[in-house]
Amino acid sequence: MKGVVILNGLMALLVFSAGTAPAAAGDDEQSAGKTVPQTQTTPRPPDKPLVANDRPVHRVPVYVPPLRGAPVARVGGGTRGGGDDLPYVTVVTPKDTGYTSSPQPVLYWYLSEPVDTRFEFALVNDDEIDPVFKISSRREMRKGLNYLDLSEHGVSLKPGVIYQWSVALVGRPEQRSGDIVSSGTIELVAPTAAQAAALQQANATESVTIYARMGYWYDAFTRLCRLIDANPGDAGLRAMRTALLRQVGLDGVADAAD
Numbered sequence: 001m002k003g004v005v006i007l008n009g010l011m012a013l014l015v016f017s018a019g020t021a022p023a024a025a026g027d028d029e030q031s032a033g034k035t036v037p038q039t040q041t042t043p044r045p046p047d048k049p050l051v052a053n054d055r056p057v058h059r060v061p062v063y064v065p066p067l068r069g070a071p072v073a074r075v076g077g078g079t080r081g082g083g084d085d086l087p088y089v090t091v092v093t094p095k096d097t098g099y100t101s102s103p104q105p106v107l108y109w110y111l112s113e114p115v116d117t118r119f120e121f122a123l124v125n126d127d128e129i130d131p132v133f134k135i136s137s138r139r140e141m142r143k144g145l146n147y148l149d150l151s152e153h154g155v156s157l158k159p160g161v162i163y164q165w166s167v168a169l170v171g172r173p174e175q176r177s178g179d180i181v182s183s184g185t186i187e188l189v190a191p192t193a194a195q196a197a198a199l200q201q202a203n204a205t206e207s208v209t210i211y212a213r214m215g216y217w218y219d220a221f222t223r224l225c226r227l228i229d230a231n232p233g234d235a236g237l238r239a240m241r242t243a244l245l246r247q248v249g250l251d252g253v254a255d256a257a258d
Contacts, residue, residue, distance in 0.1 A: 058205055058234075058236035058237060058239070058240050059209055059240075060239070060240060060243045061208050061209040061211075061212035061213070061220060061224075061240055061243065061244055062209075062212060062213060062247070063094070063212045063213075063215075063217060063220070063244055063247045063248060064212070064213050064214070064215055065094060065096055065098075065215060066097075066098075066099050066189075066214075066215030067096055067097055067215075086115065086117065086169045086171050086180045087111050087112040087113035087114075087115055087143075087169070087180075088111070088112035088113075088180075089109060089110065089111050089112070089167060089169055089180050089181075089182050090109060090110050090182045090250065090253065091107070091108070091109045091110075091165070091166070091167060091182045091183060091184040092108040092109055092110055092145065092221065092245070092250065092253060093184030093185070093186070093217065093218075093248070094184075094217050094248045095248060095249055096185070097162055097185040097186065097187050098184070098185070098186055098187075098215070098216070098217030098218055099186075099187055099188075099189045099214070099215050099216045099217065099218070099219075100157070100186055100187070100188055100189070100216060100217075100218040100219055101188075101189065101190065101191050101211075101216055101219050102188075102218070102219065103156040103157050103158075103159075103188055104149070104150040104151035104155065104156055104157070105150060105157070105186065105218045105219075105222065106147050106148070106149045106150070106218070106222045107147060107148050107150070107165055107186070107218070108145055108146070108147045108221065108222075108225065109145075109146055109147070109167045109182060110144065110145055110146075110250075110253045110256070110257065111141055111142070111143055111144065111146060112143065112252075112256070113143050114140070114141065114142050114143045115140070115141050115169060116138070116139075116140040116141075117138065117169055117170065117171060118136065118137070118138045118139075118169075118170035118171075118173060119136070119137060119138070119139045119141065119167070119168070119169060119170070120134070120135070120136040120167070120168040120170055120179075121133075121134065121135045121136075121148055121165070121166070121167055121168075122134045122165065122166050122168075123150075123155065123163055123164075123165045124163065124164050124165075125161050125162065125163045125164070126162075127161065132155065132163065133150070133153065133155045135148075135153070136170075143256075144256065144257060145225070145253075145257055147225075157186070157187075157188040158188065159188045159189065159190060160187070160188070160189075161187065161188070162185050162186070162187045163185065163186050163187070164183055164184070164185050165183065165184060165185075165186060166181055166182065166183035166184075167181070167182055167183075168180065168181040168182075169181075186218060189216075191214065191216075195210075195214055198210055199211070204223065204227060205227065205237075207219075207223055208220050208223050208224045208227070208240065211223065212244065217248070220244065221241075221244060224237065224240055224241050224244065225241070228241060241254075241257065242254045242257070245257065
């Protein structure tokens with residue numbers, strides 16, 4: 001009788017184990033040959049505009065100087081006294097030579113105060129004795145950013161030549177040592193085929209970032225200023241311009257032009 005009880009107990013244990021094993025295996029979907037859906041994140045294309053609430057979010061451009069280690073070329077102009085009360089003036093350029101892809105670029109400078117005085121613009125290079133282009137006249141200029149478009153004067157740059165351009169405020173024509181002068185340098189360089197292809201696929205805002213990354217300061221800044229003129233209420237575009245100006249050490253201009 002005792003042996004029968006033990007045998008019945010073992011049979012009950014075997015029946016219990018065999019009945020519960022399939023249920024435990026069924027709880028693991030992967031072990032049963034089923035696939036558990038996984039959440040995937042699609043990476044954002046590198047040069048596509050970001051979008052928030054159906055409005056573009058402008059990326060901050062990063063200016064990469066094309067000639068690292070090149071000598072400082074930008075010279076800023078401050079008041080030199082003499083009782084003329086001329087404002088501070090500085091060309092809006094990198095510290096070293098900036099590139100342009102346009103043979104007739106737009107050149108910007110900044111004035112700390114409005115002025116109505118004799119103004120002189122000059123474009124020179126080391127290969128020629130006389131200035132490539134020079135204009136001198138009395139003109140009124142506003143506080144902030146002012147510019148000269150070389151295409152309006154029929155002036156074109158030659159590729160591979162570093163030009164120096166300058167603006168001067170002439171308080172006393174008979175005493176030019178008192179002029180307030182600022183100058184910078186520029187070089188016409190054609191983009192590579194890959195760069196040209198990237199620019200062709202970019203929209204206006206994206207092209208600013210691409211030009212800055214390639215070292216084309218003048219193209220990036222001019223396009224950005226034109227975008228701001230066309231969209232004066234766009235704070236994102238102004239933030240882009242502020243960032244560019246700070247990257248080349250023009251903090252004072254960035255604060256005033258914002």
